[in-house]
Amino acid sequence: MARRRQAITIKHVAADAGVSLQTVSRVINNEPNVRPAMQERVQASIDRLGYVPSIAAQRMSGSRSYLILAINDRDRTIADWQARQGGDWVDQMLLGGMLKCAEHGYRMIFELVDTHSDHVERELGAAIAALQPDGVILTPPHSENILITGLLAKLKIPFARIGSIAAGPGIALTMDDEGSARIATEHLVALGHQLIGFIAGSDEYSLSGWRVEGWQKAMADAGFAHEGLLYRGDFGYDSGVAAANALLDLKDRPTAIIASNDQMALALLDTATGRGLKVPQELSIISFDNSPLVRFTSPQLTAIDQPIAATFSKAVELLIINGSGPEPEQPVVIQSSLIERGSTAQPGGNANR
Amino acid sequence: MARRRQAITIKHVAADAGVSLQTVSRVINNEPNVRPAMQERVQASIDRLGYVPSIAAQRMSGSRSYLILAINDRDRTIADWQARQGGDWVDQMLLGGMLKCAEHGYRMIFELVDTHSDHVERELGAAIAALQPDGVILTPPHSENILITGLLAKLKIPFARIGSIAAGPGIALTMDDEGSARIATEHLVALGHQLIGFIAGSDEYSLSGWRVEGWQKAMADAGFAHEGLLYRGDFGYDSGVAAANALLDLKDRPTAIIASNDQMALALLDTATGRGLKVPQELSIISFDNSPLVRFTSPQLTAIDQPIAATFSKAVELLIINGSGPEPEQPVVIQSSLIERGSTAQPGGNANR
DNA sequence: TTGAAAGCGCTAACAT
DNA sequence: ATGTTAGCGCTTTCAA
Numbered sequence: 110m111a112r113r114r115q116a117i118t119i120k121h122v123a124a125d126a127g128v129s130l131q132t133v134s135r136v137i138n139n140e141p142n143v144r145p146a147m148q149e150r151v152q153a154s155i156d157r158l159g160y161v162p163s164i165a166a167q168r169m170s171g172s173r174s175y176l177i178l179a180i181n182d183r184d185r186t187i188a189d190w191q192a193r194q195g196g197d198w199v200d201q202m203l204l205g206g207m208l209k210c211a212e213h214g215y216r217m218i219f220e221l222v223d224t225h226s227d228h229v230e231r232e233l234g235a236a237i238a239a240l241q242p243d244g245v246i247l248t249p250p251h252s253e254n255i256l257i258t259g260l261l262a263k264l265k266i267p268f269a270r271i272g273s274i275a276a277g278p279g280i281a282l283t284m285d286d287e288g289s290a291r292i293a294t295e296h297l298v299a300l301g302h303q304l305i306g307f308i309a310g311s312d313e314y315s316l317s318g319w320r321v322e323g324w325q326k327a328m329a330d331a332g333f334a335h336e337g338l339l340y341r342g343d344f345g346y347d348s349g350v351a352a353a354n355a356l357l358d359l360k361d362r363p364t365a366i367i368a369s370n371d372q373m374a375l376a377l378l379d380t381a382t383g384r385g386l387k388v389p390q391e392l393s394i395i396s397f398d399n400s401p402l403v404r405f406t407s408p409q410l411t412a413i414d415q416p417i418a419a420t421f422s423k424a425v426e427l428l429i430i431n432g433s434g435p436e437p438e439q440p441v442v443i444q445s446s447l448i449e450r451g452s453t454a455q456p457g458g459n460a461n462r
Numbered sequence: 463m464a465r466r467r468q469a470i471t472i473k474h475v476a477a478d479a480g481v482s483l484q485t486v487s488r489v490i491n492n493e494p495n496v497r498p499a500m501q502e503r504v505q506a507s508i509d510r511l512g513y514v515p516s517i518a519a520q521r522m523s524g525s526r527s528y529l530i531l532a533i534n535d536r537d538r539t540i541a542d543w544q545a546r547q548g549g550d551w552v553d554q555m556l557l558g559g560m561l562k563c564a565e566h567g568y569r570m571i572f573e574l575v576d577t578h579s580d581h582v583e584r585e586l587g588a589a590i591a592a593l594q595p596d597g598v599i600l601t602p603p604h605s606e607n608i609l610i611t612g613l614l615a616k617l618k619i620p621f622a623r624i625g626s627i628a629a630g631p632g633i634a635l636t637m638d639d640e641g642s643a644r645i646a647t648e649h650l651v652a653l654g655h656q657l658i659g660f661i662a663g664s665d666e667y668s669l670s671g672w673r674v675e676g677w678q679k680a681m682a683d684a685g686f687a688h689e690g691l692l693y694r695g696d697f698g699y700d701s702g703v704a705a706a707n708a709l710l711d712l713k714d715r716p717t718a719i720i721a722s723n724d725q726m727a728l729a730l731l732d733t734a735t736g737r738g739l740k741v742p743q744e745l746s747i748i749s750f751d752n753s754p755l756v757r758f759t760s761p762q763l764t765a766i767d768q769p770i771a772a773t774f775s776k777a778v779e780l781l782i783i784n785g786s787g788p789e790p791e792q793p794v795v796i797q798s799s800l801i802e803r804g805s806t807a808q809p810g811g812n813a814n815r
Numbered sequence: 816t817t818g819a820a821a822g823c824g825c826t827a828a829c830a831t
Numbered sequence: 832a833t834g835t836t837a838g839c840g841c842t843t844t845c846a847a
Binding site for chain 2: 165174200201211235241
Binding site: 131 | 832835
């Protein structure tokens with residue numbers, strides 16, 4: 110490996126501008142106590158020489174690393190990538206996170222960490238020791254893993270927990286899971302549905318529970334029973350099929366079903382169609398996530414859009430702006446929305462769109 | 463920002479093991495001239511303390527950064543992410559690149575760089591100065607941008623050019639575009655098609671041209687004319703519709719059409735279906751990319767699978783193993799394959815699957 | 816085979 | 832408002 114040195118360093122700039130290193134450093138970091146004339150002269154040298162500070166050196170000298178680390182569960186992420194099933198969670202997180210980082214001169218680094226491993230701490234610790242990020246963004250199920258949040262708190266690294274509302278260290282952010290399920294349910298109620306089934310996601314994610322609660326409360330508010338209308342899947346297609354069959358086998362078959370993610374909604378659609386049920390005429394479906402695949406089904410699925418990009422954008426912003434300052438007391442809620450498409454209609458009736 | 467120092471440094475390890483810093487360094491880097499007993503003792507301390515070297519410090523002292531930088535065209539990538547159309551190029555590149563990096567103790571950093579900007583060099587130069595990667599992976603259209611390849615060569619940073627076969631600095635890798643188009647064409651010929659149309663991609667990518675050549679040569683080899691059967695799109699849906707209409711309006715309408723990517727194939731399918739043509743009975747379609755969406759169309763699309771993950775994996779491997787050693791003389795070819803699904807059949811005949 | 820010294824590029828702390 | 836000094840954690844000389 111060729112020993113490669115920085116081409117243009119702060120020394121070159123200092124020499125070129127005829128000032129001390131420190132002054133250049135002050136200009137780079139927009140620090141006070143630099144006269145405008147001086148600042149201009151140094152900036153001119155910087156521009157002329159095309160100087161860019163080395164983040165390694167910056168980090169070394171005890172300043173920031175300008176790195177935000179976003180971590181996902183390894184197994185699940187790799188499985189999703191390999192399955193190529195049309196989900197775009199990672200893309201949306203990069204979209205929201207990278208762009209916001211860039212606005213602030215930061216970079217976002219994406220890493221995979223194994224949740225189930227007994228050495229999560231070692232694995233995450235290694236990433237942190239190696240990269241020394243200024244902030245970390247956790248996604249489910251990491252965001253509720255005490256080994257992880259505890260380590261981060263101990264290391265005093267600011268971090269965001271996406272999909273978590275628990276109190277404790279770190280900035281909690283949610284996409285309003287309970288409210289979203291409520292909105293979906295209310296939409297169906299407004300269409301005239303009374304028997305509204307629900308396919309829940311894996312217990313490993315507490316957002317699964319929040320979605321169930323939103324549905325249950327909305328049902329209760331509308332004066333309908335929800336007992337016996339809940340089946341649990343694991344976010345995978347097969348579990349969706351099982352849940353769909355269970356719900357469609359009920360003596361009082363639901364006229365509408367909400368699925369906790371797109372894969373299970375797709376499974377539901379396939380299962381219903383396979384049984385000869387017409388969607389949405391005989392069964393309305395609302396899905397969660399709004400990943401690309403929902404626009405390729407027939408009919409296209411009405412879905413709760415999970416604002417993943419907006420949530421990461423917000424997380425980055427809070428991490429950078431707020432730094433290691435006081436964390437928000439309450440979870441930050443990013444509003445989601447219902448996207449109406451062709452899979453919802455009045456019970457036994459016409460498509461509503 | 464709290465001044466955060468490395469928790470465990472090489473000093474702690476040295477003290478713990480009762481040796482010099484240098485000896486610890488030698489162990490970390492697997493250098494020779496360390497007695498097994500010594501190596502074991504030091505390794506024991508490392509493990510016990512949970513020591514992980516800081517890449518910032520490693521980079522500072524002139525060694526590697528253990529970072530591989532992969533860059534994509536900014537505008538196109540963001541547009542794809544926002545459109546949420548079911549492509550998974552980025553996911554596949556992360557899958558192949560990140561996992562291979564991890565195998566070697568490296569990390570892959572993904573960045574967006576604007577091709578069309580007049581300051582590509584500044585933008586890329588900044589990323590390189592800031593991160594000091596040990597290698598860079600270029601994707602189209604960056605991989606053929608002389609401003610970029612020239613800069614990298616000048617900086618003596620090893621780099622890979624994906625989707626490029628030109629001679630010159632950097633390791634060239636392709637997914638066998640010409641061969642893939644040939645395979646697709648031959649598959650249709652074998653089914654009995656003679657009038658096989660082709661929808662090309664944007665001229666900005668030379669792989670568009672290679673695909674056209676593969677089709678033309680295969681047609682010539684089979685003894686069929688290709689004149690008048692070629693229309694050019696820009697890889698977008700709308701351009702696919704235009705090309706599809708042009709081809710389907712021909713007096714001698716093709717019985718099969720190959721589209722240079724999934725979006726255009728989808729446009730073709732929609733257009734054909736809209737005209738009342740039955741796919742595959744009246745029109746066979748083969749698509750390029752094999753992104754998730756091809757399994758959500760009806761019928762599912764027969765497609766050339768682009769081995770994106772495998773290509774990135776190979777690029778990373780060559781970059782890390784080979785380092786700044788001699789580059790391969792010939793472009794590295796990663797074999798692609800035809801995935802048969804429901805959109806191809808004998809002309810006027812039955813589905814072949 | 817091991818250790819000591821010097822320095823990478825930058826910033827914090829302390830002058831001036 | 833600007834400059835000087837010391838040191839971050841590591842690796843590369845060079846010495847023993």
